[in-house]
Amino acid sequence: MTLLSGKSQTLLTMTFSLASLSVLAAATANAQQAGVVEEMVVIGARDSHTVRTDDVMVAPADTAELLKKMPGANVNRNGELTGVAQYRGMHGDRVNVTINGAHISSGGPNAMDAPLHYAPVAALESLTISRGITPVSAGQETIGGHLEAVTYRGEFGDSSEFEWGGRSYFGAQSVNEGLVGSIFLSLANRNHLIRGFVMTEQADDSDFGGGTIRPSEYQRDRYDLGYSYRTGDHEVSIDFTRNDTGNAGTAALPMDIQLVDSDLIRGRYVWDNPDLKITAEVSMNDIGHWMSNYHLRTPPADGARYRRTYTASDNSGFSLVAERPVDNGTWKAGVDGHYSNHIALIQNPNNRLFFIDNFKDAERNVTGVFLERNLSLSETTGLDIGIRFNQVRSDSTRVAANLNPMNLPAGGPFMMNAMANNIARLFNDQDRSKTDNNTDWFARFSIDPGYDVIWYAGAARKTRSPSYQERYLWLPAESTGGLADGKTYVGNPGLTPEVAHEIEVGFDLDRGRLSLYPRAFIKQVDDFIQGTPSDSPLINTYAQMMANMGMGMGAPLVFSNVEARYTGFDLESRFNLTDQFDLRAVASIVRGERRDIDDNLYRIAPDNLIVAVDYRGNNWSGSLESVSYARQDKVSATNLEETTPGYTIINLSTSIRPTTRTELGAGINNLLDKTYRDHLGAYNRALNPDIAMRERLPGLGRSVYARFMMYF
Numbered sequence: 001m002t003l004l005s006g007k008s009q010t011l012l013t014m015t016f017s018l019a020s021l022s023v024l025a026a027a028t029a030n031a032q033q034a035g036v037v038e039e040m041v042v043i044g045a046r047d048s049h050t051v052r053t054d055d056v057m058v059a060p061a062d063t064a065e066l067l068k069k070m071p072g073a074n075v076n077r078n079g080e081l082t083g084v085a086q087y088r089g090m091h092g093d094r095v096n097v098t099i100n101g102a103h104i105s106s107g108g109p110n111a112m113d114a115p116l117h118y119a120p121v122a123a124l125e126s127l128t129i130s131r132g133i134t135p136v137s138a139g140q141e142t143i144g145g146h147l148e149a150v151t152y153r154g155e156f157g158d159s160s161e162f163e164w165g166g167r168s169y170f171g172a173q174s175v176n177e178g179l180v181g182s183i184f185l186s187l188a189n190r191n192h193l194i195r196g197f198v199m200t201e202q203a204d205d206s207d208f209g210g211g212t213i214r215p216s217e218y219q220r221d222r223y224d225l226g227y228s229y230r231t232g233d234h235e236v237s238i239d240f241t242r243n244d245t246g247n248a249g250t251a252a253l254p255m256d257i258q259l260v261d262s263d264l265i266r267g268r269y270v271w272d273n274p275d276l277k278i279t280a281e282v283s284m285n286d287i288g289h290w291m292s293n294y295h296l297r298t299p300p301a302d303g304a305r306y307r308r309t310y311t312a313s314d315n316s317g318f319s320l321v322a323e324r325p326v327d328n329g330t331w332k333a334g335v336d337g338h339y340s341n342h343i344a345l346i347q348n349p350n351n352r353l354f355f356i357d358n359f360k361d362a363e364r365n366v367t368g369v370f371l372e373r374n375l376s377l378s379e380t381t382g383l384d385i386g387i388r389f390n391q392v393r394s395d396s397t398r399v400a401a402n403l404n405p406m407n408l409p410a411g412g413p414f415m416m417n418a419m420a421n422n423i424a425r426l427f428n429d430q431d432r433s434k435t436d437n438n439t440d441w442f443a444r445f446s447i448d449p450g451y452d453v454i455w456y457a458g459a460a461r462k463t464r465s466p467s468y469q470e471r472y473l474w475l476p477a478e479s480t481g482g483l484a485d486g487k488t489y490v491g492n493p494g495l496t497p498e499v500a501h502e503i504e505v506g507f508d509l510d511r512g513r514l515s516l517y518p519r520a521f522i523k524q525v526d527d528f529i530q531g532t533p534s535d536s537p538l539i540n541t542y543a544q545m546m547a548n549m550g551m552g553m554g555a556p557l558v559f560s561n562v563e564a565r566y567t568g569f570d571l572e573s574r575f576n577l578t579d580q581f582d583l584r585a586v587a588s589i590v591r592g593e594r595r596d597i598d599d600n601l602y603r604i605a606p607d608n609l610i611v612a613v614d615y616r617g618n619n620w621s622g623s624l625e626s627v628s629y630a631r632q633d634k635v636s637a638t639n640l641e642e643t644t645p646g647y648t649i650i651n652l653s654t655s656i657r658p659t660t661r662t663e664l665g666a667g668i669n670n671l672l673d674k675t676y677r678d679h680l681g682a683y684n685r686a687l688n689p690d691i692a693m694r695e696r697l698p699g700l701g702r703s704v705y706a707r708f709m710m711y712f
């Protein structure tokens with residue numbers, strides 16, 4: 001397995017791999033190579049980590065699973081196709097995710113289609129995480145970091161002759177009898193590149209040592225069609241993606257996916273002039289999503305508790321970035337926008353008059369502008385600095401609900417409906433239109449004093465405005481962007497933006513056979529948004545009555561501004577044992593705590609360590625990997641979070657290249673079929689003889705998997 005690390009910008013340097021340097025955004029290695037090459041190399045530390053699908057054996061369908069292999073990164077797993085990214089303890093909307101440069105707002109208010117849902121493993125070319133302090137050019141709101149998924153897109157030819165190219169990818173895994181098949185095809189010459197991709201995948205429920213996680217089955221199809229035209233130093237592309245997810249279980253949430261129908265369109269223009277590089281991007285995403293609490297899991301006993309929710313997310317974005325090399329580095333300036341509208345309507349299929357406007361035209365519109373500078377202070381020191389202003393406007397229209405569809409004159413439904421209408425009236429009478437003006441900056445300094453070490457120090461201020469759920473969830477519910485703590489929440493339109501101040505230090509050591517890249521950080525967050533106990537008698541009574549009827553928990557939380565702090569350390573390292581054998585280690589440690597009260601933050605990855613031996617032969621490679629998670633007992637009392645014991649699992653993988661155009665890979669994950677609890681896997685919410693209600697969900701059992709790839 002090869003873990004490539006992108007390098008580039010910033011502060012300390014890196015001798016062997018600096019050729020591509022200096023594009024300020026930590027984008028993919030490709031993007032970096034496409035960048036300006038004439039300019040000088042500015043000393044900078046390794047600031048990104050890339051995993052390429054062609055080089056890494058992956059069994060699961062969800063790209064988010066790859067995060068577990070990266071320093072500081074992990075995944076909050078709510079379903080097999082529902083992986084919420086976590087980086088250095090922050091998760092959900094705090095981690096900025098782009099797919100081929102575009103930001104995608106999830107269709108579901110619980111992030112069932114978290115952004116990486118739109119870059120399945122079979123379509124993926126690479127996943128890159130910005131390590132540590134993220135440049136402001138990487139995305140609008142990067143308080144918790146940034147990651148970029150790039151899907152297969154093909155390459156131009158070098159003559160006027162058209163040639164076919166492509167890759168087929170077939171995979172199978174035993175843990176859920178999952179199958180995936182896909183073909184990418186391109187027809188290209190030096191000016192034109194036409195590409196198409198089709199994929200289908202499906203799986204049954206996943207097994208673990210003690211039984212089956214249900215529902216965890218899934219079904220997903222995807223189609224891509226794209227065209228690029230290149231002439232001189234101009235290149236223009238247009239791409240269309242249709243992602244259709246069918247039934248997919250999310251046992252950690254109160255409902256399962258019935259459908260995610262999405263159309264994603266993006267356009268890109270690049271003028272790569274030696275003196276000035278201009279990149280313009282636009283994207284539009286139209287996502288329709290249905291979910292229910294009865295179609296995949298055991299339905300509620302009482303027909304009145306059946307729920308089906310329709311949600312829609314319309315979102316669009318643009319960015320315009322200019323980059324100019326100068327004598328001692330690069331200037332980069334840009335303007336960008338992301339505009340989203342969300343609807344979620346809860347219904348009962350047994351009664352057409354029942355409805356709740358969970359969210360109604362909840363809008364979140366972000367417009368930003370930034371300036372960045374990458375410069376060489378001397379032959380041995382480099383500096384990256386940048387500043388960004390974001391204006392975030394959010395709003396919601398008036399909401400309504402009918403919880404008494406039979407129009408009963410008294411009794412439970414009558415009272416619930418009266419309370420819901422009171423809560424709606426209070427919400428509708430509020431000033432819901434909010435504008436936040438947020439300022440971010442960052443600075444990263446690197447020094448190369450010799451001795452094969454580059455020292456690095458960085459600092460940043462990053463902001464995040466509240467999500468639409470945090471502001472506009474008016475009636476107590478679990479629509480929280482995938483927190484999956486089982487608690488019922490209400491939003492708070494009066495929330496103010498989170499402001500984080502972060503310091504990071506580390507070094508890159510590349511001496512002889514050893515590479516070692518440790519980083520330590522502290523991030524202080526003011527006005528951190530966290531659920532705290534509600535003190536509204538109306539809200540609390542409503543939630544308690546719902547709980548009495550078997551729906552959700554009493555004692556709801558209200559999203560509030562509190563004070564928090566993250567501290568941690570992570571490292572990646574490699575040691576060449578021989579020409580063929582490498583020893584690889586990735587370690588991640590993070591603490592998240594409240595500063596206003598004595599409590600920990602919720603759903604923080606336990607300390608974890610990967611130690612692996614990788615073999616690279618002439619046409620085959622292999623890897624033996626041990627993955628250890630420590631006990632997590634620093635849990636959030638506010639979120640009723642349970643502790644989790646530690647565990648170690650062993651993974652084995654190998655791949656052979658019988659010809660230069662084919663690769664056959666196979667592996668076994670969790671070789672010893674260890675039964676363990678995944679601390680980031682939340683709690684079971686679906687009736688299951690093998691796992692109690694609200695018991696922490698297990699990690700997957702032993703899985704034998706294989707993949708076959710053919711390039712043509």
Ligand SMILES: [Cu+2]
Pocket residue numbers: 108109110112256257289290291
């Ligand atoms: Cu959903």
